[in-house]
Amino acid sequence: MSRVDAVSGATGRIDFAGLDKLKKKVPMGKIKGYEVSRLICGGNLISGYAHSRDPIYVSHLVQSYFSDEKVLETFKLCEAVGINTMIVRVDNNTLRVLEKYRKRGGSMQWIAQCKATDDDIKSDFDAAVANGAIGIYLHGGVSDQCVRDQKPEFLLKCLEHMKKHDHVIHGLAAHDLNVIIESEKHGLEPDFFMKTLNSGNYWTAGPRLIDKPDWKPDPKTIVEPEYGAVVKDNIWSVTPEQTAEFMKEVEKPWIAYKVLGAGAIDPKKGFRYAFENGADFTCVGMFDWQIVEDANLITEVLDELPSRNRPWRA
Secondary structure (H helix, E strand, O other): OOHHHHHHOOOOOOOOOOHHHOOOOOOEEEEOOEEEEOEEEOOHHHHOOOOOOOOOOHHHHHHHHOOHHHHHHHHHHHHHHOOOEEEEEOOHHHHHHHHHHHHOOOOOEEEEEEOOOOOOOOHHHHHHHHOOOOEEEEOHHHHHHHHHOOOHHHHHHHHHHHOOOOOOEEEEEEOOHHHHHHHHHOOOOOOEEEEEOOOOOOHHHOOOOOOOOOOOOOOOOOOOOOOOOOOOOOOOOOOHHHHHHHHOOOOOOEEEEOOOOOOOOOHHHHHHHHHHOOOOEEEEOOOHHHHHHHHHHHHHHHHHOOOOOOOOOO
8 A cells, every 4th residue: 555545545434414314394483474494594605704713715615615506405405404594695696596596496585684874774675675585684793883883773774664665574683782782772673683692612712701600691781791802703692691681581583693603613502502592593504514414403402492591482
């Protein structure tokens, strides 16, 4: 055996779960009359953007892997395991891929991630609805900035425009818990919230910032980071316990995202943490070879769920 053969011969083979390994289909919840799968397909496969901390090549890798054909194949796998909803952004490339998907008989419904500015509140929302979205929501980064700039009225303007499309569902997304707090304080009435949630229990999240042994989250106090700053791409759920505590009293459906910390959290643990702490749905970016496994894990977690900190809101 040559030196090269010896090295290559040590390469292992990893077999990923196919549809024959599917235990049962992903269950549904409901937001204002629309049935939505508890596991939602994230939009990374079309956008090519990947939350990946320091590595700068990951988004390029995602874009290279997900050709149009691979995207469509992945969507069909989602359908087969019971995922009936995707969340994708509004841009020309997304609309092009969705049109191709529909022409091939694709049945997943979509909720649109929309951006807005002072100069243009309408365009993304209107384009999404014109292209068949069943839901529209304001991008979390935009919502976060509004609250940092003390402009809750902009959130209201966006919601007012969204609600002109009264046959779809309307939402607000956030990485910052203060967005949800301000929305509730000012009586904003989206049909759902999207809010990041994970335990922060992974190395690159950084050390826990609150080290008081008797500390407990109090929704009436100022929000303080439990982990590193949200402005860095290492963690996007910096107040997990405070989020879970505040959301207990929020009656609107909650779609949790960033639940696996960009692959740093074991999926079963991440799903369990999200659902035990009150999420009604999880939105996860997935490769095709992860879909059956994630569907199985979601159903296992929901079947085994001993209790929740929050009533089901959807």
